[in-house]
Amino acid sequence: MVQHSTDRLNDSFSALSDATRRGVLEQLGRSDASITELADKFHMTLTGMKKHVGVLEQAGFVTTQKVGRVRTCRLGLRRLEEEAAWIETYRQLWTARFDVLDGVIEDLKRKETSDD
Numbered sequence: 001m002v003q004h005s006t007d008r009l010n011d012s013f014s015a016l017s018d019a020t021r022r023g024v025l026e027q028l029g030r031s032d033a034s035i036t037e038l039a040d041k042f043h044m045t046l047t048g049m050k051k052h053v054g055v056l057e058q059a060g061f062v063t064t065q066k067v068g069r070v071r072t073c074r075l076g077l078r079r080l081e082e083e084a085a086w087i088e089t090y091r092q093l094w095t096a097r098f099d100v101l102d103g104v105i106e107d108l109k110r111k112e113t114s115d116d
Contacts, residue, residue: 005082012083015059020044021052025061026084027032032074 015021020042027033027041038047053073056062060078064071 002064009083011059012031012061015055015061018052018055021056024049024052024056024073027075028062028075032072035071035073038073 012046014018023042024038024087033041035049035053038053039046053062053064056063057076060076062073063076064073066072
């Protein structure tokens with residue numbers, strides 16, 4: 001289970017690490033689009049867009065359907081709960097660390113004012 005989870009997180013963050021792929025997801029959030037339409041919108045070749053869509057599809061963020069010569073892309077059913085939980089764990093960790101640091105700074109300020 002842990003390995004599956006790690007693989008899924010790797011696929012997700014890898015897919016989301018590219019600005020073009022994030023843009024494709026934003027575009028597909030507004031409406032379905034063909035690979036040709038996406039390639040035109042992002043000023044890239046069909047081959048390049050197919051590769052981006054393939055990465056998003058592998059991560060489960062996008063599904064495609066080919067009808068004739070047109071491959072239409074739409075958002076997949078996969079949500080980001082696991083990724084959000086992973087991020088939240090680290091947010092809580094850093095919040096706790098910054099709270100401790102704030103306490104140290106306050107102690108130093110109090111000592112500094114009492115020494116004056």
